[in-house]
Amino acid sequence: MAFAPMGPEASFFEVLDRHRASLLAELRRAGGEPPGGGTRLASSSEVLASIENIIQDIITSLARNEAPAFTIDDRSSWENIKFEDSVGLQMVSHCTTRKIKSDSPKSVQKFALILKILSMIYKLVQSNTYATKRDIYYTDSQLFGNQTIVDNIISDISCMLKVPRRSLHILSTSKGLIAGNLRYIEEDGTKVNCTGRATAVAVPSNIQGIRNLITDAKFVLIVEKDATFQRLLDDNFCNKMSPCIMVTGKGVPDLNTRLLVKRLWATFHTPVFTLVDADPHGIEIMCIYKYGSMSMSFEAHNLTVPAVRWLGLLPSDLKRLNIPKDSLIPLTTRDQMKLDSILKRPYVTCQPFWRKEMEIMADSKMKAEIQALTFLSSDYLSRVYLPNKLRFGGWI
Amino acid sequence: MEGTAVAVFEILRYLIIHWRCETGISRGALLEGQLVISIEALHSKHEANTLHCVTTIASVGSFYGGLVLKKFIKEIQSILPGFSAKLSWTLEEGSYSQDMSVVTPFQIIFEIDENPRTLMTDCLVIKHFLRKITMVHPKIRFNFSLKVNGILSKEFFGIENEPTLNLSNGIALVINSQHYVSRPKFGTTESCCSRIHPVLGHPITLSIPDDVVGMDLLGELILTPAAALCPTPKVFSSQLNRISSVSIFLYGPLGLPLILSSREQPVTPVFKDTSYFIDLEKYCLHMVPNLDLNLDRGVHTLLTTHLSAILTESHSVVQDSIQFTVDQVLEQHHQAAKAHQKLQASLTVAVNSIMSVVTGSTCSSFRTMCLQALQAADTQEFGTKLHKVFHEITQHRFLHHCSCEVKQQLTPEKKDSAQSTEDARENSNPVLLAETSGPAENKRPMRGRLRQGEKTRTLRYAGAPSPSEAAPRRPEPTAACLTPSGGEARATHGTAPAPGVSPGSGLEDALWLQEVSNLSEWLSPSPEP
Numbered sequence: 001m002a003f004a005p006m007g008p009e010a011s012f013f014e015v016l017d018r019h020r021a022s023l024l025a026e027l028r029r030a031g032g033e034p035p036g037g038g039t040r041l042a043s044s045s046e047v048l049a050s051i052e053n054i055i056q057d058i059i060t061s062l063a064r065n066e067a068p069a070f071t072i073d074d075r076s077s078w079e080n081i082k083f084e085d086s087v088g089l090q091m092v093s094h095c096t097t098r099k100i101k102s103d104s105p106k107s108v109q110k111f112a113l114i115l116k117i118l119s120m121i122y123k124l125v126q127s128n129t130y131a132t133k134r135d136i137y138y139t140d141s142q143l144f145g146n147q148t149i150v151d152n153i154i155s156d157i158s159c160m161l162k163v164p165r166r167s168l169h170i171l172s173t174s175k176g177l178i179a180g181n182l183r184y185i186e187e188d189g190t191k192v193n194c195t196g197r198a199t200a201v202a203v204p205s206n207i208q209g210i211r212n213l214i215t216d217a218k219f220v221l222i223v224e225k226d227a228t229f230q231r232l233l234d235d236n237f238c239n240k241m242s243p244c245i246m247v248t249g250k251g252v253p254d255l256n257t258r259l260l261v262k263r264l265w266a267t268f269h270t271p272v273f274t275l276v277d278a279d280p281h282g283i284e285i286m287c288i289y290k291y292g293s294m295s296m297s298f299e300a301h302n303l304t305v306p307a308v309r310w311l312g313l314l315p316s317d318l319k320r321l322n323i324p325k326d327s328l329i330p331l332t333t334r335d336q337m338k339l340d341s342i343l344k345r346p347y348v349t350c351q352p353f354w355r356k357e358m359e360i361m362a363d364s365k366m367k368a369e370i371q372a373l374t375f376l377s378s379d380y381l382s383r384v385y386l387p388n389k390l391r392f393g394g395w396i
Numbered sequence: 397m398e399g400t401a402v403a404v405f406e407i408l409r410y411l412i413i414h415w416r417c418e419t420g421i422s423r424g425a426l427l428e429g430q431l432v433i434s435i436e437a438l439h440s441k442h443e444a445n446t447l448h449c450v451t452t453i454a455s456v457g458s459f460y461g462g463l464v465l466k467k468f469i470k471e472i473q474s475i476l477p478g479f480s481a482k483l484s485w486t487l488e489e490g491s492y493s494q495d496m497s498v499v500t501p502f503q504i505i506f507e508i509d510e511n512p513r514t515l516m517t518d519c520l521v522i523k524h525f526l527r528k529i530t531m532v533h534p535k536i537r538f539n540f541s542l543k544v545n546g547i548l549s550k551e552f553f554g555i556e557n558e559p560t561l562n563l564s565n566g567i568a569l570v571i572n573s574q575h576y577v578s579r580p581k582f583g584t585t586e587s588c589c590s591r592i593h594p595v596l597g598h599p600i601t602l603s604i605p606d607d608v609v610g611m612d613l614l615g616e617l618i619l620t621p622a623a624a625l626c627p628t629p630k631v632f633s634s635q636l637n638r639i640s641s642v643s644i645f646l647y648g649p650l651g652l653p654l655i656l657s658s659r660e661q662p663v664t665p666v667f668k669d670t671s672y673f674i675d676l677e678k679y680c681l682h683m684v685p686n687l688d689l690n691l692d693r694g695v696h697t698l699l700t701t702h703l704s705a706i707l708t709e710s711h712s713v714v715q716d717s718i719q720f721t722v723d724q725v726l727e728q729h730h731q732a733a734k735a736h737q738k739l740q741a742s743l744t745v746a747v748n749s750i751m752s753v754v755t756g757s758t759c760s761s762f763r764t765m766c767l768q769a770l771q772a773a774d775t776q777e778f779g780t781k782l783h784k785v786f787h788e789i790t791q792h793r794f795l796h797h798c799s800c801e802v803k804q805q806l807t808p809e810k811k812d813s814a815q816s817t818e819d820a821r822e823n824s825n826p827v828l829l830a831e832t833s834g835p836a837e838n839k840r841p842m843r844g845r846l847r848q849g850e851k852t853r854t855l856r857y858a859g860a861p862s863p864s865e866a867a868p869r870r871p872e873p874t875a876a877c878l879t880p881s882g883g884e885a886r887a888t889h890g891t892a893p894a895p896g897v898s899p900g901s902g903l904e905d906a907l908w909l910q911e912v913s914n915l916s917e918w919l920s921p922s923p924e925p
Contacts, residue, residue: 052762055753056769062785063769102746103790105735112742115749122753143745 007242008387013218015393020218020271023307027269030086041208042163044125050161051122058115067103070114072156074098075295083346088291088304110153113144117153124169132171132205159298165255166208176203176257177229180238180245182264185212194245200233203247207259216243217270219390221311222261223248224276224285228370228381235382241390245270252285255296258303261289265305273311273395275386278318279367280331280338283358286310291347309395312385313370315360327375328366335367353396399508400451401518404433405525406475407453407504409652410468412533416650426568428535430456430554433522436543437515446509447544454503456539515544523551525653527575530554532651534570561594561622569594569622576626576643593628597621597721605709608702617649617706619714621721625729642670646703654703672711673718679726739790747783754778 042050061068073095074080080095102111117136124131137150144150158165165172177200183193187209194201204210221244223229229248232238238246245264249257265272274289276282290308292300318328331339339362342348348355361367373380388394408431415427432454437447510518519542526538530553537554560568571591602617626643646654670676707714754766755775763775770785772778 048757049759051753052757052759055750056762056765058750059766059769059782062782062789065785065789067789102743102786105739108739108742108790112745112749115746119749119752123756126756126758 006239007244008240008391012387012391016218016271016390019309019393019395020269023271024269026307042161042167044128047125047161047163047167048122050163051118054118067101068111069102070100070111070160071097072100073159073298075155075159075298081294081297081346083291086306088300088306088347089294089297091298091300113149114153114157116140116143117150117157121157121168121170128169130169130171130206132173134173136170155295162298164208164299164302166206171205172255174203174205174256175254176247176249176260177201177226178203178245178247178260179229179233180215181217181243182213182215182245184210184214186210196239198233200229200246200248203254203256203260205256207256207263210263213263213267215245215264215268215270217245217268218243220245220247220261220264220270220272221386222272222274222286222289222308224251224274224282225370226250228275232382232386235379237382237386240382241387249285249289253288255303258289262303262305265307269307272305272308273390274308275312275370276310277367277369278313278315278361278372279329279369280335280342280361282313283342283354284338287342287345287347310354310357311389311395313368313373314396315357315364315368317385318364318366318368318372319360321373321376323368323372323375325366327372328364328368331361331365331367336362336365351396357396399518400435400449400510400515401521401525403476403506403508404451404453404518404522406472408433408525408529410472410475411453412529412536412652413650426535427533430537430539432456432539432541433526434539434541434543435515435519437510437512438545440509443509445511447512447515448507448509449515450505450507452503452505512544523553526553528645528647528653529651531570531575531645532568532647534558534560534568559591561596571624573627576624591628592624592626594622594624595721595724597623597717597724600710600713600717602706602710602714605702605705608705619710619717621718623718623721623725625725642674642676644670673715674722675719676722676726679730681726743783743786743790747779747786750782751775751779 058068073091074097075091080091081089082092083089100107100111100114102108120131120136120139133151133154134147136154137144137147154165154168154170158168161168178194179197179200181195183191183195185191186204187206192201192204223232223246226248229246229250232246238244247257247261253261261272264270272289274286276286286308290304290306292304296303317323339358343355343358343362348358370381373385377383411431412427415429432452434452434454435449436452437449440446440448523540526540530536530538534554537552537556539550539552541548541550543549555572558570558572560570562568571594573590573592576592597620599618599620602619604617648654754763757763767774767778770778770781772781
């Protein structure tokens with residue numbers, strides 16, 4: 001099915017098509033993906049039963065005159081993370097845990113807040129209603145203190161119950177945007193068509209609820225920054241490179257944006273590329289899409305897209321394109337530390353080309369934003385750089 | 397001027413000063429001995445409504461150093477010029493020897509006529525004075541007896557093996573709280589232990605006003621404040637919202653109580669209004685100082701006479717030092733009270749959350765199990781019992797453990813040694829046991845367990861914590877470097893000896909300081925992952 005046929009001729013996408021074929025072959029060799037892309041929602045009754053089990057255990061503990069405690073997998077320790085090329089970062093099966101005790105001055109408050117949010121989840125699931133993390137925070141902002149505390153507890157509960165957050169009837173407000181050749185129907189029946197629009201569409205808050213996803217995109221381009229995304233929109237990139245999909249998480253992606261990218265890959269196996277700044281922060285964002293994050297490693301199967309490829313801006317591009325030095329920025333101490341940290345991560349070992357690019361950056365001690373390409377021309381990015389990269393396979 | 401009390405004061409003061417100075421007792425050592433003070437009163441044959449009182453002050457057993465009678469009488473008469481002519485002195489030399497080093501018992505007797513009311517007041521004053529002496533001279537014991545028309549009453553001051561906190565220069569502070577409160581202000585069950593836990597402030601040098609210098613008051617005066625709550629409360633609850641009184645005990649350089657005379661020296665704001673030195677309002681405390689001048693009277697020394705002026709001259713440094721010391725005491729409890737409030741609030745949230753699930757559940761087996769576990773007939777009773785059991789289980793972990801209890805609990809008992817050790821460590825440092833990593837083998841695999849109807853335990857409970865999480869912290873003593881003061885007021889040329897803290901009951905101090913050094917960590921935000 002064709003969408004707004006304004007893009008290049010079919011031969012433009014030959015390399016992309018071959019790339020997709022190789023990805024599919026690789027997938028078949030690996031035994032394919034779990035059905036539904038690894039997404040499995042727990043039913044409402046399952047969630048209710050598991051919460052009741054928790055309460056029951058607490059009461060049993062109290063009846064034995066023992067102070068109850070939660071045992072939660074430690075999501076903040078690298079010791080509990082393993083790397084699999086096909087999945088990315090995920091939690092080990094026997095990981096270290098943290099105890100949240102009810103009889104300790106330091107943890108009693110958190111113990112109570114976990115129970116509080118569990119009881120709220122219980123009510124949401126029972127009544128089949130939904131709330132965002134922000135809604136939960138504002139039910140008693142003084143009690144919770146700040147949003148981060150609520151977010152972390154919700155993630156802890158999700159990890160503890162081994163169900164995705166969606167199953168807890170807790171949504172998060174998406175900050176990501178989509179544009180391009182894509183249409184779908186949201187859970188409430190709303191039809192969404194991202195094609196041919198001057199403005200982008202917000203990533204829906206209920207990715208699992210989307211149905212009737214339709215696209216014939218040749219590639220999905222993940223753009224790190226909103227500014228770059230808007231620039232490409234303004235340059236009509238999606239139509240010029242049609243059929244394609246553009247997504248941005250506006251920096252570090254939220255869960256819904258990651259879920260959407262995962263859903264697109266799992267459903268269509270469309271090649272996914274990233275366009276990030278040539279700096280450690282951009283590389284780290286790219287790694288989140290590709291391999292996942294430590295804090296959400298317990299849900300890696302639902303979130304990671306190991307097939308992601310680095311399209312640009314590569315550190316080697318800076319030299320190749322003779323970007324002048326005054327368009328470059330020296331790496332800060334923090335950048336250096338982050339770069340060193342990324343280089344030590346397990347997934348960099350199996351990405352020699354990525355490692356090489358990072359070493360170029362480390363050696364030059366310079367970084368660059370995508371906007372550095374405007375030195376060449378204001379529309380160099382959308383008119384020359386990206387089309388050439390996509391046409392001739394300039395990704396790693 | 398009342399006779400008996402003042403005479404007893406001055407004689408005891410003389411004896412103690414003589415005792416200390418003449419026998420060359422070393423610093424850090426305590427004066428040791430026993431004195432008997434007995435007053436026998438009979439109706440006077442010459443005056444109506446008057447008692448003829450014979451007061452005897454005698455040593456019991458050994459008494460080091462010999463008193464020279466003439467020198468003693470001369471000096472006492474110079475101290476008490478206002479005594480009436482009815483006073484007479486007798487010094488029975490006993491086995492008195494010219495050799496000062498020979499153990500010498502002594503006995504001093506004087507007689508005076510007083511009306512009964514005055515005698516009773518004098519007795520109270522004397523006992524008050526004796527109590528104050530024993531606070532800093534724990535090895536001096538007094539037997540005080542009063543016999544009025546054949547009716548005898550006795551009281552003993554000073555107990556053997558009193559727990560003390562050593563200051564310096566031989567001054568030790570008894571820390572048995574009975575010395576400081578005659579009746580417990582709180583129920584005994586609410587008191588942590590029978591001891592106070594003084595916090596010592598930094599010693600400060602006092603400036604002597606120009607108009608005081610040259611009046612035989614020279615040298616260096618150093619003030620070392622110490623503050624404590626008495627009795628040490630067990631539970632930091634609303635008790636800290638109310639402090640019934642502030643008692644101020646003043647001692648001179650040799651540990652003799654400084655007694656103020658309301659007659660000879662008007663009460664200045666320095667002693668009348670504690671806010672002159674201590675800001676208690678920041679703890680939302682308002683109290684009345686307990687400076688019972690009716691029991692503090694009579695004897696005045698050069699130091700006492702000018703004490704107000706000296707303290708006023710050094711008001712800011714005195715205030716800073718005392719405030720710092722008081723802050724150390726009150727802030728700890730204030731923060732502990734806040735931690736306690738935090739606990740109560742958290743338990744309420746926990747209980748309400750559990751109740752919400754239990755009452756909202758449509759699973760009858762779940763509801764039944766919950767009620768049965770706590771032996772509750774209905775959800776209302778369940779809620780009450782839930783709150784009670786939570787409270788009971790968590791309360792003891794949040795009780796303030798003083799160093800006395802910690803010392804006992806650090807001794808392993810005859811049960812599972814690993815468990816007991818970990819429990820003891822928990823009791824001594826409960827703050828260390830939150831959110832620690834447990835061994836992997838404690839975790840059951842969780843995947844694939846969410847099937848309907850399956851009873852899945854998703855909790856593990858705090859058993860014996862791993863050694864890493866229960867390591868006690870090193871004590872960080874906050875005691876100031878205590879510089880002993882220069883000699884008594886009459887010793888006009890005093891120089892401060894080398895500073896140092898006497899060991900004495902150092903273990904208790906270290907354990908106490910260890911306990912409160914952790915207090916700030918109790919209240920810091922939990923680290924987020």
